[in-house]
Amino acid sequence: MRIFLMIVPLMWALQVAVTRAAETEETLFEVLQVSRLLTVLQAEAVASGLDLAMDMSGSDARDPGWREVVAGINDPAVVGPRMLDDFSDALPDENLPAILEFWQSPDGQEIVALEMSAREALLDPDVAAHVMERFDGVAEDGTARTAQLQEFIAVNNLIESNVLGAMNANAAFLRGLRQGAPLRDLAPGTDSGILMEVWSQEPEIRLATVAWLYGYLSLAYQPLSDDDLNGYIAFSASDAGQAFNAALFLAFDRMFVRTSLETGEALARHLTSEDI
Numbered sequence: 001m002r003i004f005l006m007i008v009p010l011m012w013a014l015q016v017a018v019t020r021a022a023e024t025e026e027t028l029f030e031v032l033q034v035s036r037l038l039t040v041l042q043a044e045a046v047a048s049g050l051d052l053a054m055d056m057s058g059s060d061a062r063d064p065g066w067r068e069v070v071a072g073i074n075d076p077a078v079v080g081p082r083m084l085d086d087f088s089d090a091l092p093d094e095n096l097p098a099i100l101e102f103w104q105s106p107d108g109q110e111i112v113a114l115e116m117s118a119r120e121a122l123l124d125p126d127v128a129a130h131v132m133e134r135f136d137g138v139a140e141d142g143t144a145r146t147a148q149l150q151e152f153i154a155v156n157n158l159i160e161s162n163v164l165g166a167m168n169a170n171a172a173f174l175r176g177l178r179q180g181a182p183l184r185d186l187a188p189g190t191d192s193g194i195l196m197e198v199w200s201q202e203p204e205i206r207l208a209t210v211a212w213l214y215g216y217l218s219l220a221y222q223p224l225s226d227d228d229l230n231g232y233i234a235f236s237a238s239d240a241g242q243a244f245n246a247a248l249f250l251a252f253d254r255m256f257v258r259t260s261l262e263t264g265e266a267l268a269r270h271l272t273s274e275d276i
Contacts, residue, residue, distance in 0.1 A: 024096050025088045031103045033116055034083070038076035040119045045074040047123075049263060056186070057271055066270055073262045082258070083251045090247035098240035107228055111221075118220035135215040148229050149217050155236045156245050162209045163202065165253045169260040170205075171198045176264020181272050187264075 029035070049070035072078075091099075102108045122128045138146055153159060174194045177187040188194045221229055235241045 024100065025091065026084060028096070028100055028103065029080075029084055029087075031100070031109075031112070033112055035076050035080060036116055037119065038074075038080055038083075040116075040123060042071060042074040042076060043123055045259065045263070046070045049267070052263075053267060053270060056267065069266050069270070070263060073259050073266065079255050079259060083255045086254045087247050087251035090250045092243055095240040095243040098238070099244045102235045102240070107231055110228070111224070111232060114220045114223060118216055121219070122216065131219050132211060132215045135218040136211070138218055139210065139214045144226065145218075145229075146214075148226065148233065149214065149221070152217065152229070152233050152236065153213060155233055158213055159206070159209055161249050162213070163206050165249070165256060166205050166209065167198050167202065168253055169256040170201065171195065172257040172260040173264040174198070176261040176266075177268045178264075179261075180265035180268025184268070184272065186268055186271070 046067055050067065053066055103112065122131065139150070140146075171194050174187040174197065175191075178189065178194075180186075188197055224232075236245065
């Protein structure tokens with residue numbers, strides 16, 4: 001009985017600690033406006049899904065039914081809680097105070113606002129084309145701001161992480177196509193075949209990633225002073241910043257793998273139904 005009475009407070013204390021950590025990470029997601037970002041990603045996914053359906057069917061596949069399917073797969077109310085769980089599992093609790101301190105600060109909130117505004121602006125294809133054209137070649141222009149962006153990209157490992165994430169998502173999409181219509185030749189029939197196809201896309205993915213990163217970051221951080229951007233770089237290079245970045249990339253990677261797999265399966269069924 002004494003052992004039982006000793007264990008109960010211990011388990012209660014553990015549960016309280018877990019709950020408080022989860023609440024803190026949920027607060028962090030609110031501070032980062034993750035739900036707003038997921039809404040942007042949902043819109044991007046719908047546009048991409050419509051293009052994929054048209055490319056693979058050879059006809060106008062922009063029907064409301066398919067749009068609703070893709071929107072449902074990428075619904076922030078569905079993907080958000082899963083992403084929060086993955087992020088919470090990956091982020092050491094001891095890093096939370098420093099991470100919250102930075103993102104809740106005026107500088108942190110300004111960065112969040114600028115990043116979100118830039119992502120939303122790029123939803124417009126004309127704006128996106130203009131931005132990419134405007135900042136084309138900025139990576140080699142030798143300015144002080146470009147040097148800062150290069151350091152920011154390197155500290156956060158943005159190129160490699162985004163290239164790997166895109167390849168993981170592409171592989172998941174192809175697996176989904178295969179699983180959704182196993183009797184049709186929509187994707188390579190083996191995992192090794194899928195990997196070969198995805199790796200053949202790596203140079204193109206890398207070029208597109210570099211161009212998009214410099215265009216997006218140049219647009220988003222244009223209003224920031226050099227000192228403010230240096231402060232962001234310093235946070236990113238800190239132990240807390242590195243832990244935050246790693247946990248966030250893991251959470252996004254798992255989310256994109258899940259949604260890409262589901263999109264591939266759904267598209268295979270959609271294309272099969274068109275043939276009937």
